[in-house]
Amino acid sequence: MPLIKNGAEIEDSWTFIEEGAELPSSGCISLPLAKLIEDPDTILARNQQIGVRLAPADDPHELTPFLDRIALIEIDFPKYADGRGFSQAQLLRRRLGYTGELRAVGEVLRDQILYMNRSGFDAYQTSRADLPNVMKALDEYSAYYQPAADGQTSVFSRRHAKA
Amino acid sequence: MYRYDEFDAKIVKDRVDQFRGQVERRLSGEILEDEFKPLRLQNGVYLQLHAYMLRVAIPYGQLNAARMRKLSKIARDYDRGYGHMTTRQNIQYNWVALKDIPDVLEELAEVEMHAIQTSGNCIRNVTSDHFAGATKDEIMDPRPWCEIIRQWSTFHPEFAFLPRKFKIAVTAAEHDRAAIRVHDIGLHMRQRDGVVGFEVHVGGGQGRTPIIAAMVNEFVPESEILDYLEAIMRVYNRFGRRDNKYKARIKILVTETGPEEFTRLVEAEYAAQQASEKIALLQAEIDRIHAYFAPPAFEDKAETSDAFERAKAADPAFANWAKINLHPHKQPGYTSITISLKPIAGLAGDATDSQMAVMAHLAETYAFDDIRVTHAQNVVLPHVALDDLYTVYRELDAAGLATANESLITDMIVCPGLDYCNLANARSIPVGQEIQKVFSDPAYEQDIGKLHINISGCINACGHHHVGHIGILGVDRKGEEYYQISLGGRADEKAAVGQIIGKALRHEEVPGAVKTIVDTYRDLRTSADEKFIDAVERVGVEPFQEAIYASE
Numbered sequence: 202m203p204l205i206k207n208g209a210e211i212e213d214s215w216t217f218i219e220e221g222a223e224l225p226s227s228g229c230i231s232l233p234l235a236k237l238i239e240d241p242d243t244i245l246a247r248n249q250q251i252g253v254r255l256a257p258a259d260d261p262h263e264l265t266p267f268l269d270r271i272a273l274i275e276i277d278f279p280k281y282a283d284g285r286g287f288s289q290a291q292l293l294r295r296r297l298g299y300t301g302e303l304r305a306v307g308e309v310l311r312d313q314i315l316y317m318n319r320s321g322f323d324a325y326q327t328s329r330a331d332l333p334n335v336m337k338a339l340d341e342y343s344a345y346y347q348p349a350a351d352g353q354t355s356v357f358s359r360r361h362a363k364a
Numbered sequence: 365m366y367r368y369d370e371f372d373a374k375i376v377k378d379r380v381d382q383f384r385g386q387v388e389r390r391l392s393g394e395i396l397e398d399e400f401k402p403l404r405l406q407n408g409v410y411l412q413l414h415a416y417m418l419r420v421a422i423p424y425g426q427l428n429a430a431r432m433r434k435l436s437k438i439a440r441d442y443d444r445g446y447g448h449m450t451t452r453q454n455i456q457y458n459w460v461a462l463k464d465i466p467d468v469l470e471e472l473a474e475v476e477m478h479a480i481q482t483s484g485n486c487i488r489n490v491t492s493d494h495f496a497g498a499t500k501d502e503i504m505d506p507r508p509w510c511e512i513i514r515q516w517s518t519f520h521p522e523f524a525f526l527p528r529k530f531k532i533a534v535t536a537a538e539h540d541r542a543a544i545r546v547h548d549i550g551l552h553m554r555q556r557d558g559v560v561g562f563e564v565h566v567g568g569g570q571g572r573t574p575i576i577a578a579m580v581n582e583f584v585p586e587s588e589i590l591d592y593l594e595a596i597m598r599v600y601n602r603f604g605r606r607d608n609k610y611k612a613r614i615k616i617l618v619t620e621t622g623p624e625e626f627t628r629l630v631e632a633e634y635a636a637q638q639a640s641e642k643i644a645l646l647q648a649e650i651d652r653i654h655a656y657f658a659p660p661a662f663e664d665k666a667e668t669s670d671a672f673e674r675a676k677a678a679d680p681a682f683a684n685w686a687k688i689n690l691h692p693h694k695q696p697g698y699t700s701i702t703i704s705l706k707p708i709a710g711l712a713g714d715a716t717d718s719q720m721a722v723m724a725h726l727a728e729t730y731a732f733d734d735i736r737v738t739h740a741q742n743v744v745l746p747h748v749a750l751d752d753l754y755t756v757y758r759e760l761d762a763a764g765l766a767t768a769n770e771s772l773i774t775d776m777i778v779c780p781g782l783d784y785c786n787l788a789n790a791r792s793i794p795v796g797q798e799i800q801k802v803f804s805d806p807a808y809e810q811d812i813g814k815l816h817i818n819i820s821g822c823i824n825a826c827g828h829h830h831v832g833h834i835g836i837l838g839v840d841r842k843g844e845e846y847y848q849i850s851l852g853g854r855a856d857e858k859a860a861v862g863q864i865i866g867k868a869l870r871h872e873e874v875p876g877a878v879k880t881i882v883d884t885y886r887d888l889r890t891s892a893d894e895k896f897i898d899a900v901e902r903v904g905v906e907p908f909q910e911a912i913y914a915s916e
Contacts, residue, residue, distance in 0.1 A: 257606075281402065282485065284525025288601045291522050295641050312386065312403050319521035329399070341382045344371045346515045348643060349522070356371040356515070361648050 203331065206302070206324040210332045215252055215273055231275055234259045237267070245270045254306070257285040261292045268299050276322070278307035287320045294321030294350040314338045321350030365428055365734065366511045366656045368476045375518070376473045379480055383407055384466035391463060406524065408482030409465060412786055418460045419482040420472060424492040424510040424534075425453030427735040429728035434475045436720035442468055447720065449705060449713040451777055451828060452531070453491050453737045454482055458784055480518060485526045487517035487597075491533045493541045494738040497657060498700045498746035500692045502537040504560065506553055508654040509586070510534050516590050516643070523597050527604035528612035530597075534562075538857065543739060545577045545859035546570055546831055548614045549596060554583055561585040566596060566626070567618030572823050574830035574861040575615040578623035580630055586650070590643045595634035603629070660732035660747055665697025669750035675757075682757050684806065685768040697750055703743040703760060704767040704775060708804045709797045712778035713741030722763040730756050740777055740816075742770065773815040773882065774800045777828050781821030781838065782845075788821035790838025790845035790871075795819055798875045803882075812882055815896040818853070831855035833897045834881060835862040836874065847874045851881070851908055852900045865909045877912050884911040 204213045215229045220236060224247075231252035237244055245251055245267060252273030253264060264271065274293060276286040286305065293299040304324035305317050311330035315338050325335060348355045354362070368376070383403075390400040404410075408419035420435070427435070435455055439447045442464050443457040450456055460468060472478055481488055490510045497505040513532060517523070523530070535542040536553035544550025550565035561583045568577030584592045603621070605611045618626045676683035691700040703723060705713050715723070723743055727735045730752045731745040738744055748756055760766040769775045776799070779785065781792030796819050803809045818832025822839075829835035835850040846868035853862025869877055882896075884907055889899045900908075 282525055283606055284485075284523070285602055285606075287522045287525065288598050291598075296636065296638060310399065310402070313525075316519075316521040316524050342375065342378045342519070344374055345521075346375070346518050347520055355643070356375075357643070357645055357649050360369065360371065360652065361646050 202326055202328050204304075204324060204326045205330075205332055205335050206304075208336060213326070217254060217275070229272070231273055234263060238263060241267055252302075255286070255289055257283050257289075259289070261289045261297060264293070264299075265297055268293075268297060268301075271299075271301060273302045273304060274299065275304045275306045275326075278305060278309055281308040281310050281313060287316060290317070290320040290322055291350050311335065311338050315341060319345065319349040319351045319353070365426055366423075366507075366653065372476070372515075373473075376476070376478050376480075379407075379478060380466065380469045380473050383469060387462060387466055402484065402525075405484035406481060406486060407469075407484075408479035409462070410483060412458065412784060415459050416462050416465070417784075418457045418465055418468060418479060419450070420455050420457070420477060420479050421482045421489045422454050422477075422737050423514050424490055424496070424507055425494050425737040425739075426507065427727075427737065428733045429724040429735070431475045431477055432720050432724035432727065432735055434471060434477065436717040436724065438468055438471060439720065440717040446711075446714050446716045448711075448780070449715065449737050449741045449743065451739050451741060451826065452489055453494070453739055454489055455737070458780075483529075484524075485528050485530075486524045487520065487526075487530045487532065489531075490514050490517070491531070491542055491547075491739060493535045493537055494736040494744045495541065495691055495700050495746060496536070496736075497659065498691075498693050498695075498698075499537055500694045501539055502535075502694075503555055504536050504553060505657050506534045506536040508650075508657050509551075509553070509562075509589070511653050511656075512590070512645070512650070513593070516593070520597075523601060526597075526601055527606045528609065528614075530600075530614070532593075540855075540857040540859075541739075543828075543831065543855035543859070544568070545857075546574070546828075546855055547577065549593065550577050551589075556583055559585050562589050564592065564596075566630075567615040567623070568859070569613050569615040570825035570828060570830050571613065572610050572825075573613075573615065573619075574825070575619060576859050576861065577615075578618055578626070580623065580627040587645070587647075590645060591637055591641075592630075592634055594643070595630050595637065599626070599629045599633055659695075660734070662695045662698060662747070663749070665695075665749065665751070667696045669697060669753075672750040672753050675754035679754070681761075681766075681768075682754060685757060685766055686753065688768045688772065688810070689770045691744075693747065695747075698747055699750055699753065700744055700746045701748050701753070701756070702738070702770040703745065703765050704769050705742050705765075706769060706775045706800075707764060707767045708774060708800045711793060712776060712796055715743070719763050719765055722759060722765065726756055726759055740771075740775065742775070768806065769809065771814045771816065772809050773803045773812050773817060774809060775816075776800070777816070777818040777832070779820050779822075779827035781819075781827075785821065785826075787824055788838065789823075789840035790821050790847065792819045792821040792827055792838060795836065795838070795847065795871065795874055799878050802875045802879050811892070812886065813892070813895055815882070816854075817878070828855065829853070830861045831859065832862060833900070834878060836878075839868055841868070845871050847871065849874075849877060849881075849912075851905045852897070854897055863905050865905050866913050880911050881908050884908050 229250040254275040309327040533547040552563040564581040565577035736744040778796040782788040820827030820829040831853040850862030
């Protein structure tokens with residue numbers, strides 16, 4: 202499945218390890234939140250990069266103590282209509298200060314990617330859109346009313362910016 | 365009225381281009397209907413029984429002549445010559461072809477209109493008091509804050525895929541004409557020690573589970589309201605139920621969590637917001653938006669008008685209309701008029717393209733270019749000089765727009781029902797028309813006084829039957845249409861859900877039952893001044909039940 206980040210299609214070096222499966226001894230691995238929380242010190246001490254995948258009901262605050270030792274957070278959209286991931290992303294970026302890769306996985310539709318980008322995602326794993334389409338989706342608007350996690354100045358403020 | 369600046373115009377233009385692309389991808393087969401659905405739904409396009417339906421946003425119900433003319437043109441060019449005013453102060457077109465919708469949106473953009481977020485599980489059109497800025501009983505004009513909330517909620521990236529649709533209403537008058545207590549969020553503007561703020565009600569709604577909203581905060585100052593709304597929305601987005609679409613509205617979250625615990629969650633989320641997360645709306649921006657809503661240039665006039673009094677004396681039909689369809693204005697010598705879209709045996713809320721053109725002309729010529737759509741599916745000209753009233757009335761009358769029944773029993777809220785809607789179980793329109801015929805004698809109708817009948821063709825309650833003084837709900841019994849009647853509902857500041865009075869009635873029994881209810885009320889009221897809803901509150905539903913079901 203294509204992985205798009207920073208305007209390019211990139212090689213995916215991460216492997217998601219399902220709940221209950223054995224952890225491989227090398228390579229970058231992403232784990233369910235529950236798995237990490239079981240024994241964070243041992244897992245984060247492993248000699249490999251560790252990422253986490255959040256399910257929609259997961260509370261991102263549980264990651265607070267580990268954020269500086271995590272290299273990837275995946276937010277899963279099992280159904281496109283389940284928008285909890287947008288709030289998880291905003292919390293991670295704006296409240297908890299996470300700066301690493303934030304990847305949308307699951308049912309990621311082309312026309313949701315702009316909202317995802319604004320909510321703080323920077324990588325999209327999607328079977329529903331190719332690179333040119335994703336780039337187009339990100340470029341469809343040039344002004345936004347409200348501040349979000351993408352650092353854009355809101356229209357409310359731009360109207361009063363000194364030229 | 366608010367006017368777009370370069371940013372507003374660009375955002376709406378970008379939307380038209382984006383939607384044109386989406387429709388092209390759908391028509392070419394590049395995306396399938398199930399992928400197109402969430403896209404069209406965020407833009408007011410529904411697939412109905414016969415065709416696609418397009419719902420156009422009328423923010424807080426306000427139009428001007430140019431916009432009304434455009435709506436008229438769209439009705440003529442793309443529909444079958446009419447539009448349907450909705451209970452959310454929007455307009456719907458029932459016969460628009462999908463391929464034409466991008467062109468319709470482009471035409472709308474020319475007059476600063478759009479169809480953004482008129483459907484889908486997102487924040488919908490913000491609604492308000494249709495007499496805002498004109499009525500005597502408001503403490504301020506709520507429209508500037510409606511506009512600010514409109515902008516804040518437009519394409520909000522975090523709240524576009526909520527558990528379910530989300531409706532916000534704002535009022536600033538003691539008498540609540542915006543039905544804020546049956547909205548997901550209802551805001552009542554207040555003033556405290558010179559500070560403007562909002563009383564915040566959350567979790568009201570109709571549908572399968574009618575609930576009156578809980579007050580979660582008595583006073584949120586205006587400088588904090590958007591941040592407070594963000595906190596409510598985030599709690600809902602994270603914790604609202606997504607396992608069952610009928611339990612997904614915020615009212616269920618508030619009820620199941622308990623209003624106290626829900627309030628605690630909101631307050632905790634609000635308290636956790638860091639400075640960098642705040643919207644930090646500048647006072648200059650608040651002032652900029654308020655400036656668009658400055659009162660029109662009224663002339664100094666006396667409270668009464670000789671021309672008006674003379675016309676009433678000369679034309680009894682006008683006098684009768686003026687008795688019923690006017691609302692007191694804050695400016696001496698002016699009034700607000702309701703243009704009823706509920707003629708006897710008409711289609712509730714429908715206006716033809718030529719009627720829309722007449723309303724546009726009158727607004728421009730006599731009413732400071734201001735028009736409102738009401739949540740009762742009528743139209744209002746909020747600022748008309750008493751001196752001009754007779755002229756306005758005659759033009760309305762010539763266009764079939766002078767029905768004198770505002771808030772009377774024939775002024776019903778009626779959903780499209782089985783005639784148009786693919787959710788409905790029963791027809792609504794014919795039932796409403798048959799009831800209207802029973803009460804078509806103006807003397808009889810006026811003797812009854814204020815009485816709201818609301819009719820829904822299914823449990824989704826688009827016809828607001830739960831909060832009708834008399835509510836009528838269509839249900840399907842083995843392929844036959846039956847109607848359940850409730851009494852005592854109301855949507856105002858004393859909001860209450862009506863009580864079902866007994867077993868559902870067959871279609872043909874409904875008009876007679878309504879007449880029995882009304883005549884029972886006339887017999888038991890303490891005087892002609894006791895309104896129907898007050899009498900029901902005093903005596904309960906039993907006398908009415910007895911009158912209808914006693915013979916069985």
